[in-house]
Amino acid sequence: MVKKIRLILSAWLDRVTDVATPMAVLVVAIGLQLGVMLVHIIESEWTLHYGEMIKLAIDPIDPFDPFRGAYFEFIPQVFRHSFPSRQPMSVGDQVIVVAVDPKRTQWAISADRPRSNQPYFRLTIKSANGNNFFIAPPFRRVILDDESKQIVKEAFGNGRSPKHGAIYLLVRQRGDHAMIQGIQVGNRVIEQN
Amino acid sequence: MGQKWGITRIAVRSPRIHWLFRQVQDWQSSGIISPYQGEAIRNRYVTAAFPAGRKFISSLVWSVLGIFSLLLGTVLVIANCWQDLDQFLRILLSLLPLMGSWIGLLALITFNERRLVWRELAASANLLATVLALALIGQIYNIPYSMGVFFISIVLGTFPVVLLTRSISWVVGTGILLNVALIDSGSFGVRCVILALSVAMLAVPDLVFSTANDWTKQILAWSTSIGFCTTLIWVAQGIHPSAFLIFPAMIWATIIGTLAVSRSDLAFRRPLVGMSLIGMLMTLFLGTIPSVWDEWVQFSVVSDPAYICVLGAIIGVQLAIFSVTKGHWFRWLLIVPGIVFILGMVAHKFIPSWMLPTAVLFELITALVAAVRFGIVSQRRWWIHCGTIGFLLTMVTQFVSANVSLGLRAAEFLLLGGILVAVGYRVNGWAWLKK
Numbered sequence: 001m002v003k004k005i006r007l008i009l010s011a012w013l014d015r016v017t018d019v020a021t022p023m024a025v026l027v028v029a030i031g032l033q034l035g036v037m038l039v040h041i042i043e044s045e046w047t048l049h050y051g052e053m054i055k056l057a058i059d060p061i062d063p064f065d066p067f068r069g070a071y072f073e074f075i076p077q078v079f080r081h082s083f084p085s086r087q088p089m090s091v092g093d094q095v096i097v098v099a100v101d102p103k104r105t106q107w108a109i110s111a112d113r114p115r116s117n118q119p120y121f122r123l124t125i126k127s128a129n130g131n132n133f134f135i136a137p138p139f140r141r142v143i144l145d146d147e148s149k150q151i152v153k154e155a156f157g158n159g160r161s162p163k164h165g166a167i168y169l170l171v172r173q174r175g176d177h178a179m180i181q182g183i184q185v186g187n188r189v190i191e192q193n
Numbered sequence: 194m195g196q197k198w199g200i201t202r203i204a205v206r207s208p209r210i211h212w213l214f215r216q217v218q219d220w221q222s223s224g225i226i227s228p229y230q231g232e233a234i235r236n237r238y239v240t241a242a243f244p245a246g247r248k249f250i251s252s253l254v255w256s257v258l259g260i261f262s263l264l265l266g267t268v269l270v271i272a273n274c275w276q277d278l279d280q281f282l283r284i285l286l287s288l289l290p291l292m293g294s295w296i297g298l299l300a301l302i303t304f305n306e307r308r309l310v311w312r313e314l315a316a317s318a319n320l321l322a323t324v325l326a327l328a329l330i331g332q333i334y335n336i337p338y339s340m341g342v343f344f345i346s347i348v349l350g351t352f353p354v355v356l357l358t359r360s361i362s363w364v365v366g367t368g369i370l371l372n373v374a375l376i377d378s379g380s381f382g383v384r385c386v387i388l389a390l391s392v393a394m395l396a397v398p399d400l401v402f403s404t405a406n407d408w409t410k411q412i413l414a415w416s417t418s419i420g421f422c423t424t425l426i427w428v429a430q431g432i433h434p435s436a437f438l439i440f441p442a443m444i445w446a447t448i449i450g451t452l453a454v455s456r457s458d459l460a461f462r463r464p465l466v467g468m469s470l471i472g473m474l475m476t477l478f479l480g481t482i483p484s485v486w487d488e489w490v491q492f493s494v495v496s497d498p499a500y501i502c503v504l505g506a507i508i509g510v511q512l513a514i515f516s517v518t519k520g521h522w523f524r525w526l527l528i529v530p531g532i533v534f535i536l537g538m539v540a541h542k543f544i545p546s547w548m549l550p551t552a553v554l555f556e557l558i559t560a561l562v563a564a565v566r567f568g569i570v571s572q573r574r575w576w577i578h579c580g581t582i583g584f585l586l587t588m589v590t591q592f593v594s595a596n597v598s599l600g601l602r603a604a605e606f607l608l609l610g611g612i613l614v615a616v617g618y619r620v621n622g623w624a625w626l627k628k
Contacts, residue, residue, distance in 0.1 A: 022302045022357055029353035030295050033323055036350045037288065037330060044334035138337065144276070180335045192335070 047179045051172030052119055054104055055184065058169045076169055095135065097121045122176045138178040148183075148190045155185045202239045210238055250569050252621035253310070254581050259613030262588070266606035268325075273599045280333065287329035290322040298357065316360030320351050 056076035098110040098120045110120070123135040144152060155167050170181040170189065183190045214235060221231040271286065278286070297315045300306070324347055331338050338346075355363045561583040568576030 025353045025357050026295075026298055026302060029298070029319075029351070029357070032353065033291060033295075033319075033326075033350040036323075036346045037291075037326055040327070040330050040334070040336060041284065044336065 043177060044179055047172050047174045047177045048181060051174035051177070051179065053181065054099075054119055054171045054173050055168040056171055058167050058183075076171075093125045095123055095125065097123055097135070119173050121173065121178055144183075144190065151185055151188065151190070152183070202237060204239050213238060248621040249624055250577055252617045252624060254565060254569075254577055254617075255613050255620060256617030257581060258584055259610045259615075259617055262606045262610030262613055264610075265588070266603050266608075266610055269599055269603035269606060273603060283333050284330065287326050287333065291319075291326045294319040294322040298354065301358070312358040313360055316351075316354050316358040316363045319354050320347070320363055323347050323351050 058076050096110045097107050098118055100106045100108045104119065107121075121138050123138055125135055152167065168184040170184055172179045172181050180192050182192045217226070217231045217234050220226045221228055226234075275283065294315070297318055301311060301315050306312070327338075327343065327346060330336070351363065354360070561580050564576050564580030564583065568580060
């Protein structure tokens, strides 16, 4: 039996690699690779164009990146606080966070599925401490050019006296997908996407 | 062999002939033999010329390292002005290396190119370009990929390429990605310890089935070790759902590792040893990053005086040197990290924070030098693959933890790449491109 399977697999492999159509295999490879890239690009562009705009107040932290050097990482205040939970949660679990007020400044964990017009984020638990847990933001770091960096630094009082709430992250949200549109500093918007 | 004074001269490798001449000198000094006899013995032997095969391998290693450095330097130059570019241009630039690798694969098929070096270059270029494109698109759109999605996207996208090229570097590359995905799957410190244990265990069935040359026994060995490894991971994670993703990924990588690569190839005769080695090296790379130690030492439950650490470091260095000189480096590579890591956990409170990562870096470089040297001397490609990839990863690890400007790092890597390519050329010209 094992010998038979081995023969079938070897024959199949030889057919693909030696005889049949290597060009067709290459086309499949290109299709798959391009498909993977396009899925990410189209999904992101779709959310940026058709997603609902949400403003989230942010705090900056400034870590280091090997390709970008020093940069700002904006984590919305709502995601930096711990959420109490009545049921036990573990790292890696997913939770749904929904806006509980019309201005969308207050967010809370929802046990139910969100209503059709209610904005929400599906987030992953990053760390837990007893019944409190912390969640990972639904987007990656933001990297700014030198001019924008200066604007943001000044808005935060050059790191000496952070003015919480002075800066907002403009997020487009659609279904489970969330994208950063830009950063709002006062009346000025620094476009990101 | 050569002729002098009517005697046939025997060609002997350089280290051995030096040892012999030292002995002859010693015998002369002790009066065991006369100076005339000493001279006669010395004239009987001649240093063997460096074989062409070793020159070829050495040249290949340096050239590949050099090209990698040059590519990294180029990426850094682009990164330096990345933020000033238009969004569309950034997406295009992200996909450009991928398109280049497609052209390479197309050329491989069109010219029916079957030489090892071109197959490996085409496959590894495609794998690297896919990783790069996905990472850059993620950065442009601020997409927080989970490591599982990242890994599966890359492996799925590049899988047909291995069927075309039968590439070893693809299997090694995905093996490394798999290890990274494992580390990323939860609490960092615990995962690292479990990873180190589980990959070490991967070697056990291979040693049990050391005569397993046929296909069935290989599969049996792989399955046993994967089962054992996965059980460990499940226990560590409390049967977390993400473990279910890792499990099929490992089986999948195993099947590919065994099937897709030519069975006559030396590199995969002992696949479990290879996987074990990759895992160990990954743990060592992580050990060179100071912040990783901060995570690890949280799990230290004992505290002892600093001399234990000093003792551990001495033992580690001695074993590493022994491994280089005696050629038993793989055996010791499995033992030395364990000793250094365990003692490091104990002694981290009593020594400056830079010492542990530096010790690990020293040990890592020693092991990699031993690997490449062993590979070149014995002409075993697998050890050279491991050593070369190890050097690349060490460079990347050091690059990640460096804290200098992008422009300066770009210049450093371009300079390093130029030097390495020049060394490769000096050793054996461009012969490696013709194999």
